Amino acid sequence: MSTKAAGIPVIAIDGPSGSGKGTIARQVATALAFHLLDSGALYRLVALATNRREADPADEENIASIAASLDARFSTDEYGSEQVWLSAEEISAELRTEECGLLASRIAALPKVRSALLNLQKSFRQVPGLVADGRDMGTTVFPDANLKVFLTASAEERAKRRHKQLNDKGIDVSLAALSRDIEDRDRRDSERSVGPLKPAEDARLLDSSNLTIDEVTLTVLDWVQEIEWQ
Ligand code: DC
Numbered sequence: 001m002s003t004k005a006a007g008i009p010v011i012a013i014d015g016p017s018g019s020g021k022g023t024i025a026r027q028v029a030t031a032l033a034f035h036l037l038d039s040g041a042l043y044r045l046v047a048l049a050t051n052r053r054e055a056d057p058a059d060e061e062n063i064a065s066i067a068a069s070l071d072a073r074f075s076t077d078e079y080g081s082e083q084v085w086l087s088a089e090e091i092s093a094e095l096r097t098e099e100c101g102l103l104a105s106r107i108a109a110l111p112k113v114r115s116a117l118l119n120l121q122k123s124f125r126q127v128p129g130l131v132a133d134g135r136d137m138g139t140t141v142f143p144d145a146n147l148k149v150f151l152t153a154s155a156e157e158r159a160k161r162r163h164k165q166l167n168d169k170g171i172d173v174s175l176a177a178l179s180r181d182i183e184d185r186d187r188r189d190s191e192r193s194v195g196p197l198k199p200a201e202d203a204r205l206l207d208s209s210n211l212t213i214d215e216v217t218l219t220v221l222d223w224v225q226e227i228e229w230q
Pocket of ligand 1: 017039040041043104105108133134135137185189
């Protein structure tokens with residue numbers, strides 16, 4: 001496989017929360033032995049750092065400077081689970097809370113925060129290749145990606161998946177409240193002026209509502225086979 005003229009191959013997987021893109025991106029990256037960028041984790045890290053410093057989430061300059069100086073590190077524990085570090089602290093569990101996701105969605109609407117994270121995201125593009133998961137991977141961060149996938153699922157299905165995930169962790173939340181949160185977050189992510197959640201013009205759309213995770217992964221891997229890597 002040769003690389004695209006612009007550089008190292010990138011597969012962009014974008015979509016709303018709960019579409020399954022995180023799991024799919026991880027499986028595709030593992031199958032291809034590519035690096036993985038979980039860009040949502042970067043926005044969540046900024047949200048967490050904002051909380052820790054008790055900063056005002058509407059103070060764009062300050063949040064952008066927190067983003068620009070983010071001391072983040074990703075690693076894998078001995079069981080293969082992803083670990084995320086903020087400075088010297090392992091914060092993977094906190095990063096995945098609904099509260100952190102909602103704050104991430106708010107600060108992600110600030111244009112200066114998005115541009116502060118741009119180079120950090122691009123720096124994940126390393127040989128032999130990258131699978132990048134997010135909202136604007138195919139439109140803004142890697143517009144020259146070799147394959148762009150836009151993964152969707154109905155809001156109802158996404159709320160059900162999230163409900164099951166939280167229930168499995170022993171966290172009790174109402175399905176109705178989760179549906180409302182998902183719809184609010186979709187609206188905010190889609191309506192913001194910079195890097196909105198929308199498919200790139202050349203993205204392939206994939207609705208995962210009635211598919212298993214493995215079926216979605218195989219579809220993406222089939223598409224990877226069709227690409228002319230030049
Ligand atoms: O994928 P996630 O749920 O971990 O993302 C958390 C929030 O970060 C999400 O509500 C929107 C924002 N985000 C973004 O604006 N752009 C990205 N590329 C990734 C995430």
